[in-house]
Amino acid sequence: MKILLVSNLFPPGFIGGYELAASEVASYLSEKGHDVNVLTSNFFKNDRQIQQFPFSVERNLYYDGSGFLDSFTPSKGMDTNFFNIDQLTRKLVDFRPDVVFAWNTHGIGSVGIASILGLLEIPTLHYLMDNVFSNFNPTKFQGSILENMFYDAIRNKRNYKLLFMSENLKREVSQIISLHDASISILPGWAEKPSAKRLQVENGEKTRFVYASRVDEHKGIHLVVDAASELVRQNQLDFSIDVYGSGNVAIYEQIVHSKKLDTYINFMGSVPQTEMRKLFANYEALLFPTWHREPFGFVPIEAASAGCVPIITTAIGAAEWLQDGQHALHVKRNYKSLASRMQYFMTLPEESVMKLARNGQSLVEKHLNKEIIMGMIESELNNLILNKNTEVKKNPVFHFLAFQFLVSRSLNLEKKHTMSTGVANFMRKIWVRVPRKMKPLMKKAFLRYEPVRYIAKE
């Protein structure tokens, strides 16, 4: 089957697990013999030169990285980017995919992309590993033509399916868009099948904790540092924490140094995902006190797969699978709770730690291993094609033009590019009196306005 994968980012450059997962799935589908094409942004400029995939990756979309929208956006809060929709429709003409596989569309115009795919009636599977609709304002959106188009798209069960990574994420998204009548499934994250069962934990002097995520506040590095400080204050000194990942490393190194925690917390730098999966086996527990809205979190699953017990924030996506006291330990998102759970873990007998580790490994093996989830993704794509509604008769590019006209007119956007008649007439009058030398400067300043273009031509 011909699959067009759309994502705001695609490796080698990446920010988080979403785009890494996208590349993993794309590679899997390509290996299975499907014709995969990727349409992504050129956010990481050097990525254009690197061709590491056996399938085509086009980096033509515009993504500003912050999630805020660019000048092509009709109006902030409507989350539609005409430039990207134009690129998408052109790609649809060139590639003619059987199915579109949308991934992280945050910052490239999620609503617009969903709407145009709906209008084109192209089977679309949208895998949500984060709230890609957080960019738009429901109040502004309500009652607009775009709202009609968008809900028509996502409620067309035969052509549009939303895959959520967790109930937690679904809850968050449903506070912004109505998921009533939409076709929805929950499909969690995955990890490699455990290569070997963990036989024993290192019975050394210290409990070895690991932190493997972005070194940033939202992932909870500050809580890890404060919890370590709390343990030291309580004279619980038999532990070490290795920190892997990039981000605000320098700042946290200074904080650790200032708190005299250098002997307990070590910054190990950033390592590739594949290597990190192996490294988890060297640790007894993972510290993952991430924010509550974590849609899932691949890291705890990968750690569990290697027999490293995850200590995670309660109610995050992964916590729906990794049960407290059975596969993992749950913490409230504050340093005291984290410190007390770390202390609890340090005092657990070896059998209990082994039980947690093995339970985690068997959970991944039975339910969350890569082969199973990838197979489910493939069958979801197949189902959409089988249910395919209608053939697209017209050129998608023309559909884009129609869409652009309807949306921009409904928002009165054409007025933004034109001057009022009074100003235009004034410009016409003064143009003849402008000294010749000044004209290029005037043109540069005002050429974006239609009437001036015409004056300039005259």
Add this chain to the structure above:
Amino acid sequence: MKILNVTPTYYSINSIIGGGEKGVIYIAESLAQASKSQEGILETVDILSFGVHSEEINFKEISLTVCPYQINFSNPELYNYLRKKFKEYDVVIVHQCLSPAGIYFASIASLLNKTTVGFDHGGEVAIELRSRPDHAKVYDLFVAQSEFGAVSFKDLNVEFIVIKGPIPELQIPMNISYGNSKKKFTSVGRILPHKGFEDLITAAPKDSEIVIIGNLYDIDYYNYLQEKSFSLGKNVRFESSLSDEERISEVFSSAAYVQTSKHIDYRGTFHAKPELLSLATLEALVLGKRSFVSKAGALKELADVHGCESYDTLDELSMHLEHTLNNRSESDNQIKIIESTLAIYGHSRFGAQLYAKILNLYLKNLFK
């Protein structure tokens, strides 16, 4: 094949009484007539327009639905209504097709994968087409009513054809006496400066009767025409509330029809598109009337039609009109024979059958 004609304005006192609006009715009627007589794939032909109140207007062959929506691009109710309506048809014919409203209708039809055809580019061209002419590609085909009208379509990279007309079968009134009307000249059009009626008043011979048929849209211009006729001592009659039958009777009973539209009106204002076709002239020709037209807009294209002559100057028009009066010594029978011949020729050029045949052919191809 089910066809829906969509037009922002319709031929009614509640909307606009103009050639563009009348043309929509004529096109729909011609297609409806053809669906009965020609072997084709036409099934239904309807017209949809917009107004303040919901209304159903019945014409001879077709009906016009006025839906109670103002054309407001931000109104999702209108958008939903149009989507629902368009879904019932195979072909959507959009009138005033390059206007913002026209592009709006076409965009919706195009998104529903309907065959979308644009007729009559309309007065105001959507600003989007200036910066991005590709927007016109929401249409599958443009149909221009004249070579002059087709100019607007030439840069849009969409196939276009020119078909002049159509004029469906007109009900010619019985018992019209030729004797009283041998000195009468008629002209039809809204009372607007670009129609140039003052030229007819100036050029018509003093002993002739001038009948100007059209709704009053510009009171200053009307006053100007009144003053002109008084000062020149011409016998001018304004008819602003005639029914279609009465209008046809007036034209049919006249000695000749005159269309004096101009690019520069009596105030010196320039009009880029004074006439895109002049349906009224075509009506006169189909009725067998000799016609005199200026060379403004598409009018000069009518000069090659048998029975129609164009003029450059007022003197030339004056000469034509005097010549017409002087030659009206024929008997009623002779006039009948001459006018019947002209009418047959007019029908063959602009009649419903030919029009529908050509259009049907193109639609069939698009529909495939």
